[in-house]
Amino acid sequence: MPDKKTPAEGLDSLLEENRTFDPPPGFVEGAVASDPTIYETAKADPVSFWEGFANELEWAERWDKPVEGEGPDMRWFVGGKINACVNCVDRHAAGERAHKTALIWEGEPGEEVRWTYAELAKQVNKFGSALRTLGLGKGDRVAIYMPMVPEAVVAMLACARIGAIHSVVFGGFSSESLRDRIEDAGAKALITSDGGWRRGKEVPLKRFSDEALADTPTIEHVIVVKRGEFACAMQDGRDHWYHELMEAAENPCSPEMMDSNDPLFILYTSGTTGKPKGIVHSTGGYLTGAYATTRWVFDLKDDDVFWCTADIGWITGHSYIVYGPLAAGATIVIYEGAPDWPQRDRFWKMCERLGVTVFYTAPTAIRAFMKWGDEWPDGCDLSKLRLLGTVGEPINPEAWTWYHRHIGGERCPIVDTWWQTETGQILITPLPGLISTKPGSATKAFPGVDATILDEAGTEVPVGGGYLAIRGGWPARTLGIWGDEQRFIDTYWSKWDRNTYFPGDGAKRDEDGFFWILGRVDDVINVSGHRIGTMEVESALVDHEAVAEAAVIGVPHEIKGTGIVAFASLRDGFEPSDDLAAAIRAHVGEKIGAIARPESVLFAADLPKTRSGKIMRRLLRDIAEGRALGDTTTLADPAVVETLQKKYEAEAGD
Numbered sequence: 001m002p003d004k005k006t007p008a009e010g011l012d013s014l015l016e017e018n019r020t021f022d023p024p025p026g027f028v029e030g031a032v033a034s035d036p037t038i039y040e041t042a043k044a045d046p047v048s049f050w051e052g053f054a055n056e057l058e059w060a061e062r063w064d065k066p067v068e069g070e071g072p073d074m075r076w077f078v079g080g081k082i083n084a085c086v087n088c089v090d091r092h093a094a095g096e097r098a099h100k101t102a103l104i105w106e107g108e109p110g111e112e113v114r115w116t117y118a119e120l121a122k123q124v125n126k127f128g129s130a131l132r133t134l135g136l137g138k139g140d141r142v143a144i145y146m147p148m149v150p151e152a153v154v155a156m157l158a159c160a161r162i163g164a165i166h167s168v169v170f171g172g173f174s175s176e177s178l179r180d181r182i183e184d185a186g187a188k189a190l191i192t193s194d195g196g197w198r199r200g201k202e203v204p205l206k207r208f209s210d211e212a213l214a215d216t217p218t219i220e221h222v223i224v225v226k227r228g229e230f231a232c233a234m235q236d237g238r239d240h241w242y243h244e245l246m247e248a249a250e251n252p253c254s255p256e257m258m259d260s261n262d263p264l265f266i267l268y269t270s271g272t273t274g275k276p277k278g279i280v281h282s283t284g285g286y287l288t289g290a291y292a293t294t295r296w297v298f299d300l301k302d303d304d305v306f307w308c309t310a311d312i313g314w315i316t317g318h319s320y321i322v323y324g325p326l327a328a329g330a331t332i333v334i335y336e337g338a339p340d341w342p343q344r345d346r347f348w349k350m351c352e353r354l355g356v357t358v359f360y361t362a363p364t365a366i367r368a369f370m371k372w373g374d375e376w377p378d379g380c381d382l383s384k385l386r387l388l389g390t391v392g393e394p395i396n397p398e399a400w401t402w403y404h405r406h407i408g409g410e411r412c413p414i415v416d417t418w419w420q421t422e423t424g425q426i427l428i429t430p431l432p433g434l435i436s437t438k439p440g441s442a443t444k445a446f447p448g449v450d451a452t453i454l455d456e457a458g459t460e461v462p463v464g465g466g467y468l469a470i471r472g473g474w475p476a477r478t479l480g481i482w483g484d485e486q487r488f489i490d491t492y493w494s495k496w497d498r499n500t501y502f503p504g505d506g507a508k509r510d511e512d513g514f515f516w517i518l519g520r521v522d523d524v525i526n527v528s529g530h531r532i533g534t535m536e537v538e539s540a541l542v543d544h545e546a547v548a549e550a551a552v553i554g555v556p557h558e559i560k561g562t563g564i565v566a567f568a569s570l571r572d573g574f575e576p577s578d579d580l581a582a583a584i585r586a587h588v589g590e591k592i593g594a595i596a597r598p599e600s601v602l603f604a605a606d607l608p609k610t611r612s613g614k615i616m617r618r619l620l621r622d623i624a625e626g627r628a629l630g631d632t633t634t635l636a637d638p639a640v641v642e643t644l645q646k647k648y649e650a651e652a653g654d
């Protein structure tokens with residue numbers, strides 16, 4: 001496939017990093033995972049290893065078989081009955097953690113809410129009852145489109161309590177994206193809010209919801225959380241205020257006992273086609289994987305305050321704000337707004353104020369902090385922090401080192417965690433008390449996980465670059481794509497044999513057996529740690545009246561890691577201009593969401609295509625990155641790229 005970026009190309013750009021950082025002695029002593037033989041034990045019998053974690057959860061009925069089937073059909077804890085909400089809330093609220101703080105929330109304007117596990121239990125019971133009163137129950141899909149407020153967590157857990165399958169849609173997505181996801185899942189209800197705060201501005205979520213709901217006949221009920229005094233229209237019969245439902249709702253609400261392999265949630269993620277995939281997660285296996293990795297990777301103890309800065313609209317928010325930490329009985333921090341509001345030290349002030357001990361964020365955020373200057377974290381007391389994590393994209397060694405020094409005070413280990421929406425749980429990561437880290441490397445597979453590097457033909461690459469591959473299974477792996485079994489098999493289980501999972505990432509393994517993830521090898525662009533399909537952006541571009549044809553590529557970006565650059569040819573009657581470029585960029589923002597908005601739109605009379613009509617993105621990438629053009633012999637019209645290259649160079653020189 002000449003049009004794809006090969007892992008080898010990525011290899012060239014990777015900095016060789018040879019420093020290693022041993023776990024600090026003080027950390028090793030009390031670490032949750034402290035026995036180095038666990039890697040061998042888990043490898044010898046991964047199923048028993050995972051069963052050990054499942055045994056720490058509360059099951060209504062124990063499983064008959066720990067694992068059944070292979071490849072795409074593999075299922076965990078078959079025959080077991082379990083409820084995720086009971087595990088995340090009830091069992092703590094009924095025990096010693098009843099008065100422990102479950103959740104600390106800060107609104108962007110500065111409000112603080114603290115709930116104990118007992119309080120959280122009250123909330124999820126009442127909201128579960130409210131949902132049941134509206135006729136919702138096991139197997140119904142419920143969309144959640146919310147700002148980062150405590151009610152978002154309540155909404156997820158209340159769905160889990162009654163067996164409804166939640167589908168959280170990131171609050172930064174457009175109404176069209178929301179509509180598509182509601183449609184695909186056939187959601188019966190939507191939980192949203194009047195609005196939310198972002199950088200001091202109102203995000204009118206209910207208005208966006210109403211736009212989406214104009215064409216979603218499956219939605220019967222809309223539940224609206226009153227976040228502020230935001231104006232919003234309520235439709236009689238369909239729309240309900242959350243607080244009114246809660247007033248009338250009963251406590252307790254009996255939990256629905258789910259089969260281990262009943263879906264807990266659907267979460268949409270971008271792929272290589274224009275249509276996002278609804279990744280379906282199980283109940284028992286998912287919870288076991290999220291719980292196990294939370295305990296071991298984040299080393300959580302009862303006095304920890306854990307802050308994962310992701311949004312609940314992403315898998316990181318699902319596994320490491322909600323399900324993993326709450327199943328582990330942790331204290332979680334949730335923040336509504338932007339890291340630079342009101343000032344660029346908001347995160348560090350929060351760490352200081354709330355006594356955060358374990359902090360998990362994304363490389364794109366770390367690069368922004370670096371750029372803002374050392375004085376912001378250096379001016380705050382970060383001495384309570386004891387462990388740091390990153391996720392979402394490869395972290396460049398400079399950002400790793402900065403994070404280590406300025407946030408971690410050179411005393412906190414850093415866990416660089418590789419995983420995906422589909423994997424549900426962290427798969428490649430250091431265990432902070434056991435593994436010496438190298439800046440930029442996600443190090444080793446989690447115990448019980450069989451990760452490797454394969455070449456195109458499926459031959460193992462002991463040292464060097466190739467494709468990341470995972471063999472065997474792990475409990476939190478996805479059950480499949482909602483409504484599209486074939487796409488599931490084709491995308492993930494068909495590159496080599498049917499038992500080897502292909503995540504779509506290139507990677508390299510060094511002499512010590514450490515993994516270095518190089519990024520996507522398919523038509524997915526990782527912008528600020530978020531997956532954006534090139535096809536999705538291209539369809540949004542050609543949806544603009546002026547655009548005849550479009551192609552997008554990812555180019556290195558200082559903060560975002562990768563930024564999107566669009567090439568567009570115009571329909572007759574339209575002339576290139578800065579205003580038009582701005583309008584086209586804005587159009588993509590409206591169609592998908594601000595994260596998909598291209599950095600720039602370059603106009604071209606024609607796009608370089610193969611004789612079979614396929615756009616050669618590789619050449620566009622060469623042009624955008626100012627490289628000598630690669631092989632152009634398969635082009636239908638080689639003159640096209642030369643013209644484009646000249647034009648690009650002229651514009652870049654402006």
Ligand code: WTA
Nearest residue numbers: 391392393394416417418419420421517520
């Ligand atoms: C990338 C986010 C390098 C990778 C949890 C993967 C990473 C995609 C890392 C999944 C990491 C995630 N190092 N790359 N530590 N973590 N990625 O589904 O390309 O939003 O395939 O899940 O992010 O993104 P997703």
